[in-house]
Amino acid sequence: MISIKNIHAQIEGKKILNGLSLDVKPGEVHAIMGPNGSGKSTLAAVLAGREDYEVTEGSVDFLGKNLFELAPEERAREGMFLAFQYPIEIPGVSNLNFLKAAIAEQRKHKGLEPLTAREFLNLVAEKSKLVELDGQLANRSVNEGFSGGEKKRNEIFQMAMLAPKLAILDETDSGLDIDALRIVADGVNSLRSPERSFIIITHYQRLLEYIIPDFVHVLYKGRIVKSGTKELALELEEKGYDWIKEEVETANA
Amino acid sequence: MEATIITSPAKEKFLSSLANHKSALLENAPELVSAALASLDELDFPTTRVEDWKYTRTARISNGEWSIIKNRNKIDITPFLIRDLNADVIVFVNGFFSNELSSFSSSEKTSITIGGKHQRETKAFKNIFQALNVAYCTSAVNISVAKNIVAEKPIQILHIVTDEKALAQPFISIHSEKSSQLHILESFVSVGEKKSFTNRSLNITVDENAQLHLDKIQIECDDNFLLNEDNIHIADNGHFTINTLTVDGGWVRNSLNISLDGQNIEANLNGIFLPRRKQFVDNHTKVDHRFPNCNSNELYKGILDDQSTGVFNGKVYVHPDAQKTNAYQSNANILLSNDAQMNTKPELEIYADDVKCSHGTTTGQMDENALFYLKSRGLGDESARKLLSTAFINDVLYKVTNEKVREYVVGELVRRELLFV
Numbered sequence: 001m002i003s004i005k006n007i008h009a010q011i012e013g014k015k016i017l018n019g020l021s022l023d024v025k026p027g028e029v030h031a032i033m034g035p036n037g038s039g040k041s042t043l044a045a046v047l048a049g050r051e052d053y054e055v056t057e058g059s060v061d062f063l064g065k066n067l068f069e070l071a072p073e074e075r076a077r078e079g080m081f082l083a084f085q086y087p088i089e090i091p092g093v094s095n096l097n098f099l100k101a102a103i104a105e106q107r108k109h110k111g112l113e114p115l116t117a118r119e120f121l122n123l124v125a126e127k128s129k130l131v132e133l134d135g136q137l138a139n140r141s142v143n144e145g146f147s148g149g150e151k152k153r154n155e156i157f158q159m160a161m162l163a164p165k166l167a168i169l170d171e172t173d174s175g176l177d178i179d180a181l182r183i184v185a186d187g188v189n190s191l192r193s194p195e196r197s198f199i200i201i202t203h204y205q206r207l208l209e210y211i212i213p214d215f216v217h218v219l220y221k222g223r224i225v226k227s228g229t230k231e232l233a234l235e236l237e238e239k240g241y242d243w244i245k246e247e248v249e250t251a252n253a
Numbered sequence: 254m255e256a257t258i259i260t261s262p263a264k265e266k267f268l269s270s271l272a273n274h275k276s277a278l279l280e281n282a283p284e285l286v287s288a289a290l291a292s293l294d295e296l297d298f299p300t301t302r303v304e305d306w307k308y309t310r311t312a313r314i315s316n317g318e319w320s321i322i323k324n325r326n327k328i329d330i331t332p333f334l335i336r337d338l339n340a341d342v343i344v345f346v347n348g349f350f351s352n353e354l355s356s357f358s359s360s361e362k363t364s365i366t367i368g369g370k371h372q373r374e375t376k377a378f379k380n381i382f383q384a385l386n387v388a389y390c391t392s393a394v395n396i397s398v399a400k401n402i403v404a405e406k407p408i409q410i411l412h413i414v415t416d417e418k419a420l421a422q423p424f425i426s427i428h429s430e431k432s433s434q435l436h437i438l439e440s441f442v443s444v445g446e447k448k449s450f451t452n453r454s455l456n457i458t459v460d461e462n463a464q465l466h467l468d469k470i471q472i473e474c475d476d477n478f479l480l481n482e483d484n485i486h487i488a489d490n491g492h493f494t495i496n497t498l499t500v501d502g503g504w505v506r507n508s509l510n511i512s513l514d515g516q517n518i519e520a521n522l523n524g525i526f527l528p529r530r531k532q533f534v535d536n537h538t539k540v541d542h543r544f545p546n547c548n549s550n551e552l553y554k555g556i557l558d559d560q561s562t563g564v565f566n567g568k569v570y571v572h573p574d575a576q577k578t579n580a581y582q583s584n585a586n587i588l589l590s591n592d593a594q595m596n597t598k599p600e601l602e603i604y605a606d607d608v609k610c611s612h613g614t615t616t617g618q619m620d621e622n623a624l625f626y627l628k629s630r631g632l633g634d635e636s637a638r639k640l641l642s643t644a645f646i647n648d649v650l651y652k653v654t655n656e657k658v659r660e661y662v663v664g665e666l667v668r669r670e671l672l673f674v
Contacts, residue, residue, distance in 0.1 A: 048629050076631035088626040092644025101640065101673070102630040109631075141644075142626075158630060 001026050001166055001197040002047075002067075007058030008222075009046050016042040018222035019058070024166070027194040031208055031233060032201045034219035035241040040201045041085060043219070044170040047199075048082040049075055063165065076102075077109040079165030083155040083172050090142040095154070096124065098142055099161050106162065127160040131187040149180035156187040167191070168199045173207035185210030205237035218244055258294045263315040264381075268293070271420075274321045277368055277390040278424060288376040289387035296381040305380075308564045308596040309506055309535050314478055319420035319450055321391060322347050326415070330354055333411055333442050335661045340409040340438065341365065347414055348391030348421025348451065354411075362402045363435070366395045372426035373456045374486055374512075383482055386422045386454040393424040398433040398463075407436040407655070414442075414449040414477060421451040429463035429491075438658055440470040441479055441502075448476040455483045459491040461515070467495045468658050472665055473502035475530060481507045489515030496652050497524035499534050500665050506535040506564075513540070513547045513575075523652040524553040527642075527671050528561035528593075535564035542575040542605075551582040554646050556671075557593035568600040569610060576605050582612040587619055587645060589638075639673035646672075 001024045009017040016039045024030050034040050046053050047060070049072035060067035063078060070078065090098075104114040115123065128138050131153040143151050152172055159167055169188070173181055188198070188211050200211060208216070208230060216233045218226040220241070225248050226232065236244075276286045298315035299306040324346050334342065341357030343350070343365060350367050359365040372395070378384040398404050414421055429435055441451065451473075459465050473479055479502055487493050497507050511520050526534040540549045555563045565584045586595045599612040619641055627637035653659040666672040 050625060071634075072625060072628040073631050073633050073637075076629055082629050084626065084629075088620075088622050090620075090623045090626065090641070090644060092647045093627075093640055098627065098630070098632075098640065101636060102627075102632050105633060105636065106631045162630065 001028070001063065003061040005059050005061075007046065007060065008056045009042060009053050010056060011042070011053050016053075016222050017046065020219070020223055022217065022224060024197045024199060026197055028215065029192065029198040029200065029211065029213045031213035031216045032199060032219055033203065033205075033216060033233060033236060035245070036203070038219045039222040040203075040219055041170055042222075044082055044085075044168050044201055047168055048072060048080065073105070076162070077106050081159050081162055081164035081167045083152075083159060083167065083169045085170040085172075085174060087143050087151040087155055089144045089146075091144045093142050095138055095140060095142050099124075099158060102162065123161060128157055130160050130190055131156045132183050133157045148175040149177065152176055152180065152184055153187070156184055160187065160191060165195065166197045166199070168201070170201045171203060172200070173202055173204065181207065182210060205233045208233045220244060220248055259297045261297050264297050267315060267319070270318070270320050271385075271389045274389050276388055277393045278387055281368060281370055281393070285373060285376060285387055289378060289384045292378040292384040293381065293388055296378065296384055298381055305537065305566075308562070309533075313504070314450055317448075317450065318418055320418050321389070322416045322419045323349050324415045328354060328413060328415065328444060330411065330413070333413070333440060335409065335438070335657050338407060338409070338438075338655075338657045340407040342409045342411060343394055344411045344413065345392060345421065345423050347416055347419040347449070348412075348423045348453075350392040350394060357408070362399050363404050363408075364395075364397045364399075365408070368393050370395055372428060372458055374458075374484065382452050382480055383454060386424060386452050386482070389422055390424045391422045393426075395426045395428070396437070397428040398430055398435045400430040401432045402430075403434040404436070407438055410437065410439040412439070412441045412451060412453065413444055414451055414473070415444045415447065416449065417447040419447070419449040421449065421453070424454045424456075426456045427458070427465070429457075429459045429465045431460045432462040433460075434464045436466045436655065438468045438470070441473055443473045443477050446474045446476055450478040450480075452480045453482070455481065457483070457485040457493075459485065459487040459493050461488045462490040463488075464492040465494075466654070467493075468653055468655070469495065469497045469507075470662060471497070471499045471502050471505055473505070475503040475532065477502055478504045479506070483507070483509045485509075485511045486514050487511070487518045487520060490517045491515065492519050494521040494652070495523070496649070497522075497536065498653070498662050499524070499526040499528070500662065501669065502532060502534070504533045507537065509536070509538045511538075511540045511549070513542050513544065513549070516544045516546045518547040520547070520549045521652070522549070522551045523649050525646045525649045526553075526555045526563060527558075527666070528555075528563060529558035530561065531559070532561045533563075534561075537564070537566045539568040539570065540580065542569070542571045542578045542580060544574060545576045545578070547575065548579040549581070552649055552652070553584045554649050555584075555586040555595060556589065556642050556645065557586065557595055558589040560590070560592040562593070563595045563597075565595070565597040565614070566600065567598070567612070568602070569612070571601075571603040571605050571608055571610065573604040576607045578605060578608040578610065580608070580610040584614045585645075586616040587642070588616060589619065636673060639671070643672045
C-alpha cells in the first residue's frame with residue numbers, strides 16, 4: 001500500500017522527521033503513538049501533501065507511485081484520505097456540494113461517470129448513518145458551527161463517502177467524549193477491509209481499545225524507535241513514554 | 254455671487270464634441286438643463302487630488318474622443334433578457350431609448366413615459382459628470398408606480414452600448430408612490446467590444462410606506478467606461494434595496510447616495526465586484542440618516558484578480574436628530590493576485606448619541622487552510638478556489654431575492670469561470 005523510506009522533513013528550518021520508515025500492507029491497521037512533539041502530525045501532513053513542510057530526504061511509494069510527485073488532490077484521487085486533527089470550518093460551502101464535487105473529481109480520475117443525484121443521496125443516507133451524523137449536519141456548511149465531536153464524525157463520514165484505499169487518522173480521538181469516541185471507532189471499524197489500510201495517529205491508547213491495530217509504532221524525535229503489536233500500546237498506557245526515551249538515549253550514548 | 258469659470262483643454266474638447274446635441278431634458282425640464290449648463294462653467298474633470306476621486310482616474314475619459322451616436326441597427330437582445338421573468342423591458346442603445354427593442358405596457362398603475370416629467374431633488378451638481386448627463390442627456394425615462402399598487406411585472410431597464418466612441422447619457426427617474434411595490438432590474442451590456450462611455454443618472458423617490466427593490470447588473474467589456482450616479486430619497490416607512498452586481502467591465506464607478514428623509518425606513522445596499530485583468534471597479538456609497546428610527550445595512554464583497562483595482566468608500570452620516578439609528582456596514586475583499594489592489598475606506602460620521610453603528614472591512618487572500626482541506630478531498634486547485642470564491646460572495650448573491658435574476662447573474666459568473674456550481 002505505502003512504503004515510507006527514511007524520510008526527513010522540516011518546517012521553517014526546524015527538523016521534525018529524522019529518517020522515518022514504515023511499510024503498510026493492504027488491510028493492515030498501524031497505530032503511530034508518541035509523546036508530544038515527536039513528529040506524529042508532521043507525518044500526516046507530509047503524507048497528505050501540506051506545502052509548509054519540506055521533505056529533504058527519503059522517498060514514499062504509494063501504490064507504485066512516487067508520492068512526492070503527486071499534488072494533494074492527486075493523492076486523494078489515488079485513494080489517500082487524511083482525517084484532520086483540526087477539521088477546517090468553511091462557511092458558505094455546503095458539506096454535500098463539496099463532497100459531490102470531490103466524488104465527481106475522484107470518479108473522473110478513474111474514468112467513471114459522475115453519480116446521479118439519486119445515487120449520491122442514497123450514498124449520503126447510507127454513510128451518514130454509519131457515524132450517526134444528522135442529515136441536517138451533512139447539509140450544512142463544512143464544519144461551520146459543528147461541535148468537536150461533530151467535526152470528527154464528519155471527517156469519518158467524508159472518509160466513508162470517498163472510500164479511500166489508505167486512511168490516515170490524525171488524533172481523531174482528541175477532544176472526543178467516550179460516546180463520540182465509540183461512534184467514530186465503530187465507523188472506522190465498519191470501513192475496515194482486506195483492501196483498505198489505516199494509519200492511526202494517536203497520543204493515547206484509549207482509541208486503540210476500540211480500533212484494534214495490527215501494529216503499534218512509537219515515534220520519538222522524528223523516527224520510529226519501537227514497534228510491536230497492540231500489547232505495546234497497553235504497556236505505553238501503563239508506563240508512559242519515559243522508559244522509551246531512556247532506551248533511546250542509552251542506545252545513542 | 255460671481256461664478257468662477259473654469260476652462261481646460263480637456264473640457265473644451267469634450268464639450269465641443271457635444272455642442273450640436275440638445276439635451277433630451279430640454280423640453281420638460283428646461284430649468285434643470287440651464288442649471289446644468291451653468292454648472293458646467295464652474296466644473297472640470299476631477300483629479301486624484303480631489304478626495305472623492307483619490308483612487309479613481311478619469312483621464313482616459315476626459316482625454317477620450319466621444320460623440321453622441323444613434324444606432325438604429327437591429328440588435329438581438331435575447332441574450333440580455335432574463336428567461337421566464339416576463340418583465341416589461343425598456344431598452345437604451347448608446348443612451349437613446351429604442352422603441353423598436355423595448356416592450357412594455359404603460360398604464361395608470363405603472364406608467365412608463367419617455368421624456369416625461371423628470372425628477373431630481375436638487376439643481377446642484379456635485380461633479381462634472383452629473384452636469385454633463387443633464388446638459389447633454391441622450392434620453393430620459395420616467396417610471397412611476399401609483400399609490401397602493403403592487404406592480405405585477407418587474408421592469409428591466411437594459412442599456413446597450415454598440416459603437417466606438419459612443420457617449421451614452423441616459424437619465425432615469427423612478428417614483429414609487431405611497432404604499433406601492435416595484436422590482437426594477439437595470440442591466441448594462443455591450444455589443445461588439447467597442448470603446449464607449451456610459452454616464453447614466455438615476456433619481457429615485459420612494460414615498461411613504463413604499464417598497465422598491467433594484468438589482469443593478471453590470472456586464473460590460475474591458476473597453477467600456479461606466480459611471481452610475483444613483484440618488485435615492487426615501488420617506489417614512491419606506492423600504493429600499495439595491496444590489497449592485499459588477500460582473501464585468503473595464504472601468505466602473507458606482508456613486509450611490511441614499512437619503513433617509515423620514516422615520517422607520519429600511520435601506521439595504523449590497524454589492525459584489527469581481528474585477529480581473531486591468532479592470533477597475535469603484536463603489537462610492539453614502540447613507541444619510543437624517544431622522545430617528547431608521548435602519549441601513551450595507552454589505553459589499555470583492556474578489557480581485559490579475560492587475561485589477563477596486564475602490565470602496567462607504568460613508569454613513571448620522572445627523573444629530575437621527576436617534577435610534579441602526580447602521581451596519583461591511584466590506585470584505587479577497588485578492589487573488591499579488592498585483593491586484595483594493596482601496597477601502599469606511600467613513601462614519603455620527604452626531605447622535607443613541608445609535609448602533611458598526612463597520613468592518615477586511616482585505617486578504619484566500620484561506621490556505623481551507624484550500625488544502627478541499628484539495629485533500631480530491632478537488633483540484635481551480636475548483637477549490639472557485640468553490641471558496643462562490644462561498645465568499647454567496648450571501649450577497651442571495652440578497653437578489655428573485656430566483657430568475659439570481660440564476661442569470663450566477664450563469665454569467667459561471668460562464669466567465671468565476672464561480673463553481
